[in-house]
Structures are given as C-alpha cells and as structure tokens.
Amino acid sequence: xxxxxxxxxxxxxxxxIGGIAVYVYExxxxxxxxxxxxxxxxxxxxxxxxxxxxxxxxxxxxxxxxVPIKRMDDVLxxxxxxxxxxxxxxxxxxxxxxxxxxxxxxxxMRGIQVKxxxxxxxxxxxxxxLYNDKNYAKIHSLIKEPDVIICPSHEVERxxxxxFKEAKTVYLPNGVDEKNFFPDKQTGLAVRKxxxxxxxxxxIVSTNRMEPVKGMTYLMDAIPLILxxxxxxxxxxAGDGSQLEKFEDKMKKYTNNSRxxxxxxxxxxxxxxRVVNAADIYVxxxxxxxxxxxxxxxxACGKPxxxxxxxxxxxxxxxxxxxxxxxxxxxxxxxAIEFCIKNPEKCLLMGKKSRERVEQQLNWAFLAQxxxxxxxxxx
Numbered sequence: 001x002x003x004x005x006x007x008x009x010x011x012x013x014x015x016x017i018g019g020i021a022v023y024v025y026e027x028x029x030x031x032x033x034x035x036x037x038x039x040x041x042x043x044x045x046x047x048x049x050x051x052x053x054x055x056x057x058x059x060x061x062x063x064x065x066x067v068p069i070k071r072m073d074d075v076l077x078x079x080x081x082x083x084x085x086x087x088x089x090x091x092x093x094x095x096x097x098x099x100x101x102x103x104x105x106x107x108x109m110r111g112i113q114v115k116x117x118x119x120x121x122x123x124x125x126x127x128x129x130l131y132n133d134k135n136y137a138k139i140h141s142l143i144k145e146p147d148v149i150i151c152p153s154h155e156v157e158r159x160x161x162x163x164f165k166e167a168k169t170v171y172l173p174n175g176v177d178e179k180n181f182f183p184d185k186q187t188g189l190a191v192r193k194x195x196x197x198x199x200x201x202x203x204i205v206s207t208n209r210m211e212p213v214k215g216m217t218y219l220m221d222a223i224p225l226i227l228x229x230x231x232x233x234x235x236x237x238a239g240d241g242s243q244l245e246k247f248e249d250k251m252k253k254y255t256n257n258s259r260x261x262x263x264x265x266x267x268x269x270x271x272x273x274r275v276v277n278a279a280d281i282y283v284x285x286x287x288x289x290x291x292x293x294x295x296x297x298x299x300a301c302g303k304p305x306x307x308x309x310x311x312x313x314x315x316x317x318x319x320x321x322x323x324x325x326x327x328x329x330x331x332x333x334x335x336a337i338e339f340c341i342k343n344p345e346k347c348l349l350m351g352k353k354s355r356e357r358v359e360q361q362l363n364w365a366f367l368a369q370x371x372x373x374x375x376x377x378x379x
Contacts, residue, residue, distance in 0.1 A: 004095035011104035030368035152291035153312025183302035191278035205279035210241030299354035
C-alpha cells in the first residue's frame, strides 16, 4: 500500500459539529491510522490576513482567514484557498485533493487545476434538490468535473452518474467511530436520571435539526397520538433550529407542561452519544437524507431505528435493523413507533443487528480501506 499525502478541502470543519465536519475529521483520523499523511484546509473568521496552522489527532490543519462580512467572506475564501492549494502543491508532494462542499469548495475548485488526483464527496441535499428540479445547468455551473465523485447513497450515485460522464462515480456510505459510539447501559441510566425519567419509561429519542427538511413536524404531530395511548413513554428530542420554539410551545400546551416531551436543545457529539444511549427507540423523520451519520450513530449504540424511506436511509436500514416509513406520513410514523413499543424483544434484536452492521461495514476504519482502493483505482 502506497502511503499518500491527502489534502482535504472543507469549508465545513470543527469546531462546527455538522455532518461534513464529522466526516472529514473521522475519515482523516482513520486514514492517518493506515499510515497516510493528512492536511485539512478550512477557514476561520478574522480580519487578519494570516493563515492559522494547528494540529489535531495527528492531522495538520491550515485555516485561511475570511472576514465576517456577507459576500466578502465567499470571495476571500475562494481567493485564499486557491492560493493555499497552489502553494502546497508547489512545495510539497500531494497525491490527492479531496474536497467536500457543493457551494463553497466547488467554487474554489472551479478556478484551479490541481496536479493531484481530484476527488469530491457529494454530501449535500442541495444537489438532490437541484437534480429533482431538473436544474442541471446550475449543477454544472458549480461543479467542474473531478476525477472521482464519491456518493454516500445509491440515490445520489444514480443522479451523479447521469450528469457526469467522465468522472468515476462510486458509492461509499458514511460511518461512525464504533469505539466511541457503542451500547452503554450505565450512561443511558445516568441520562434518564439527569432528565428525571424513570427506568420503567420507554424512551424515544430523535436527534435532529428543527428545520422543515428534517420532517420533525410529522413527529410532533405523531407524539400526542402516541401519548394518548401509552402512559409509560417519554420523548427526548435533541437539536436546535428555526422550528424549535414552535415545537416546544406545541408540546407544552399538549402535555400541560409535563416531562413527557423533553427538548435538550443543541448538543455536542459526545452529549448526543449519551442521549442516544438512553433510548429504547430512535426516530429520524427526515424528508431528505444523504447518508445520515445520526442514524448510524444510533445503530452503533445498538438502537432500533424508525426512519423515513428517503435518500440513503434504505441503503443502511434493513428489516433486520429497523423500520422504514413513507415520508410526511404521521400515521405511518405513529404505527411504526407503536410496533416498537409493543414488541420490545424484536426491538432488542434489531438493535443488536444494527450494532453488527456498524461493526462490519459502517465504521471509519473499514471505510478508510475502501477509500484507499478508490484513490488507487482512479490513478
């Protein structure tokens, strides 16, 4: 195996805790563990003109400064990132330039020709929205065809292959650090105690952004129907967003300020791990998904998953590991959650199978091996 210098270009990176930031960080760590050298190029907000250099988990991180002024920030990001990539390629051996975000990083790469293998991971739901709207010209105006396009779902793989004929298009799902996310009963009990939930309660957890595309309004409509039938059920909802206040008000009115629906607000990745371990059932009602790292995290913690049948969800959830329901259906969501409430033994088996799937395939160590093969085969 030839050791490579891999440069990851990502506008979205830590300390942000979004899906792309986690993907870049975890994949980089796994590739370092396999002997590769990793440099991550990102940004920080400042009126300075100096790049920041730091190291994290053996990864060299270089951040270009962008001013916190709308419109100027994008212009500076493109200019300074291109200059940085050129400088690194001129002074160092670079084998792979692997970029991440459709808007910000795509515009950087349109204005530069790299010597290294150019790889793009097609993460964003915006691509699917543009494709479904048949706005192919917009997609082509953003993406200069790279050597390889990695697609985290088979849905995105089909769409990408339809539009880009020269690039090698491959399916590779997301993953999780299975040594960090794992079944932890004691932590789950501690979280229940923290939120005042008795050990006898069936706890249903959802970790999601409170935005329309995440479909949380359908879960909010299903919750009263479930609580009307089952006394020993508590919903623990983690995440923030534009709809959070509305959802909080709705649940307070319905439950008369009881603790049957608990909103935690925004949590760190480690806090999410704790909350997920308190769950008996994990729910994800999104209207659009690539390959949900949140779902894989729940699977790694040994939880049965109820999720909408969209995007990459069918690629990672089978009848053995959870239940898929039509998107935008309150009734279907309610029935799937009820099935899990009434069949605890089947839920335990689904959770066990979920964990096995993560251990076998949906983990960063395995995926790092797969991506090595992608890099090698694209030469």
